[in-house]
Amino acid sequence: MAQFWKPGTEKPRLLDDGEGGVLFFSSSYSSSSSGFGFSSTEKQRQRLPVYKYRTAILYLVETHATTIIVGETGSGKTTQIPQFLKEAGWADGGRVIACTQPRRLAVQAVASRVAEEMGVKLGEEVGYTIRFEDLTNPDVTRVKFLTDGVLLREMMDDPLLTKYSVIMVDEAHERSISTDMLLGLLKKIQRRRPDLRLIISSATIEAKSMSTFFQMSKRRRGLEGETLEPKVEPAILSVEGRGFNVQIFYLEEPVSDYVQSAVSTVLSIHEQEPPGDILVFLTGQDDIDAAVQLLIEEGQNDRKKSELIVLPLYSGLSRAEQDLIFSPTPRGKRKVVISTNIAETSLTLEGIVYVIDSGFSKQRxxxxxxxxxxxxxxxISKASARQRTGRAGRIRPGKCYRLYTEEYFINEMPAEGIPEMQRSNLVTCVIQLKALGIDNILGFDWPSPPSPEVMVRALEVLYSLGVLDDDAKLTSPIGFQVAEIPLEPMISKMILASGELGCSEEIMTIAAVLSIQSIWASSRGAQKELDEARLRFAAAEGDHVTFLNVYKGFLQSNKSSQWCHKNFINYQAMKKVMEVREQLRRIAQRLGIIMKSCERDTTAIRKAVTAGFFANACQIEAYSHNGMYKTVRGSQEVYIHPSSVLFRVNPKWVVYHSLVSTDRQYMRNVVTIDPGWLTEVAPHFYQQRQLSHMPH
DNA sequence: GAGCACTGC
Structure with a gap:
């Protein structure tokens, strides 16, 4: 292997901070406020790198409106900083300390860890809130963990978030849409609430741009000089991590086939390196299945290579298939996990010593x-590459093999990825801002502003749904109701229509199914059986009505997991459908939507779907032999996806839920309609499209 | 007859 690789100079756990203005405090250990002898958890707390910055952090939070903390994994910032704040009195007088996370699992894990360290029952002094689960008690909860999406929802009831004294936004470097929205809105809140403190916690050094972002709000306000106000300039503090060193190797020459290159690197490691599991980052199911296949074939006629346990990992796998990843590696074997980005942030694998990084990922x-x-x-970006590398150093020093050249890493790889906000449709984001009373959407102060074209397109869609009026204000009641329902606006509109059409029971089910990934079980190696199972539920009207048949069968089976397994249905997904449906039913009740079943009248159901998705109407091409459709709106060429029950049925008129774009545009989840309904449910869109009068 | 990185309310 030596001739293919050369050691790099970069050490991933060291921050290459060329940034000025980074504050390093090295105060001595502070004593605990408990006054008791140190318990073992107390000792563990003190060993975390963040512990020696306790005084510094509390000082900075006291004196600065915003504190930016750059900390690598293992620094302990997420679990310790909320406790420091609590001990220092930030939760006195009924105030609450909030800490947001991008993912539900992280919220639960961190909250229970902190409750344990503080010796309190989870849900009392320390609590958490995620969708479907609120483990807090408003009277006693003082430290609250929540997803950033939940905090955004809380702003709809309490726009200034008055009960919180400090809000810590964790994992801000991931730059998800909801984190970025939160940052923009918190900056606005700061102007009205000088008492509020923000802590922005990030794993990368882009702290500088974040600092500039938070600096300006106060300047505009002209607060400088007022003595009682916190400093307008955000503080930046850097905390070291506690990972092990990872040695990095680069390719000497670029490769064209990273799958093949990853496979041969796995084999070289296995031949030449001491025991330790391998994690390979590829881009998607295709790549991963191909690599798994190649490695299994290699193992079939070679004793040494047969010691490899090769496992794929991506979100489409069933729970049981994913759980295989966590089983301990038997003696004399070596585990090779071939994964998508899911292992970069969402899942942590223990026992990984070697990482192979293809340098690519799928991005929206x-x-x-x-x-x-x-x-x-x-x-991928340098930040992602470092994150991947860090996965090798969790239990002992590791090695990372990058399937690109060092020259490429240094000179060509972008430092940071493009924030999700600049790569997405922003319809949901815009309606949330409107609901929060932000009128000037195009002038909103974002950490990374999206292009005006994307914003205008979102406004156009909302206008066509009747959610915004000519002045781009939320309409009443429809606009406010759609904003209240936590789903895509087009699904919410469909729900509202179902109340009037008398099919809300059915549409709630359809809305719940459409809002989750897929109710079908993954079908690796059993495609034919899955197709047959799907046919057992198939409805002539299309996929939406098919979902109703599946849901009915599931209820009749008494929500049996065995029934799901037998019918190639994802049991976890069905449980989620039930949860979402229940939440929707409660919201519908609040909005005054009458729950009613239309029995077997699928016309009402399909009309309700059309009321939300009229913009996705398509007509088949008159002389099409290959099932080509054209969208009514833009004459775009589209095809029914082979997984649809209407595939090869090719009805004349359909509406679709979403498009998958590969070599062709495929419509997923398709239902037949009568074209007459289009002008009936969306006359403004299909009869008098006033292009001159678009909202702005 | 083909394919869906990952979250979240």
Missing amino acids: FYNPITDIESLIVAP
């Missing part, structure tokens, strides 16, 4: 002209 891009989102294989 959005084209506002065609209104199509697509997944494209694109180069």
Whole structure:
């Protein structure tokens, strides 16, 4: 292997901070406020790198409106800082300390860890809130963990978030849409609430741009000089991590086939390196299955290679298939996990010593002209590369093999990825801002502003749904109701229509199914059986009505997991459908939507679907032999996806829920309609499209 | 007859 690789100079756990203005405090250990002898958890707390910055952090939070903390994994910032704040009195007088996370699992894990360290029952002094689960008690909860999406929802009832004294936004470097929205809105809140403190916690050094972002709000206000106010300039503090060193190797020459290159690197490691599991980052199911296949074939006629346990990992796998990843590696074997980005942040694997990084991942891009989102294989950023590398150093020093050259890493790889906000359709984001009373959407102060074209397109869609009026204000009641329902606006509109059409029971089910990934079980190696199972539920009207048949069968089976397994249905997904449906039913009740079943009248159901998705109407091409459709709106060429029950049935008129773009545009989840309904449910859109009168 | 990185309310 030596001739293929050369050691790099970069050490991933060291921050290459060329940034000025980074504050390093090295105060001595502070004592605990408990006054008791140190318990073992107390000792563990003190060993975390963040512990020696306790005084510094509390000082900075006291004196600065915003504190930016750059901390690598293992620094302990997420679990310790909320406790420091609590001990220092930030939760006195009924105030609450909030800490947001991008993911539900992280919220639960961190909250229970902190409750344990503080010796309190989870849900009392320390609590958490995620969708479907609120483990807090408003009277006693003082430290609250929540997803950033939940905090955004809380702003709809309490726009200034008055009960919180400090809000810590964790994992801000991931730059998800909801984190970015939160940052923009918190900056606005700061102007009205000088008492509020923000802590922005990030794993990368882009702290500088974040600092500039938070600096300006106060300047504009002209607060400088007022003595009682906190400093307008955000503080930046850097905290070291506690990972092990990872040695990095680069390719000497670029390769064209990273799958093949990854496979041969796995084999070289296995031949030449001491025991330790391998994690390979590829881009998607295709790549991963191909690599798994190649490695299994290699193992079939070679004793040494047969010691490899090769496991794929991506979100489409069933729970049981994913759980295989966590089983301990037997003696004399070596586990090789071949994964998508899921292992970069969402899942942590223990026992990984070697990481192989292809340098690519699938990323979403959005084209506002065609209104199509697509997944494209694109180069990752340096920040991602470091994150991947860090996965090798969790238990002991590790090695990372990058399937690109050092020259490429240094000179060509972008420092940071493009924030999700600049790669997505923003319809949901815009309606949330409108609901929060932000009128000037185009002038909103974002950490990374999206293009005006994307914003205008979102406003156009909301206008066509009747959610916004000519002045781009939320309509009443429809606009406010759609904003209240936590789903895509087109699904929410469909729900509202179902109340009037007398089919709300059915539409709630359809809305719940459409809002989750897929109710079908993954079908690796059993495609034919899955297709047959799907046919057992198939309805002539299309996929939406088919979902109703599945849901009915599931209820009749008494929500049996065995029934799901037998019918190639994802049991976890069905449980989620039930949860979402229940939440929707409660919201509908609040909004005064009458719950009613239309029995077997699928006309009402399909009309309700059309009321939300009229913009996705398509007509088949008159002399098409290959099932080509054209969208009514833009004459775009589209095809029914082979997984649809209407595939090869090719009805004349359909509406679809979403497009998958590969070599062709495929419509997923398709239902037949009568074209007459289009002018009936959306006259403004199909009869008098007033292009001159678009909202702005 | 083909394919969906990952979250979240």
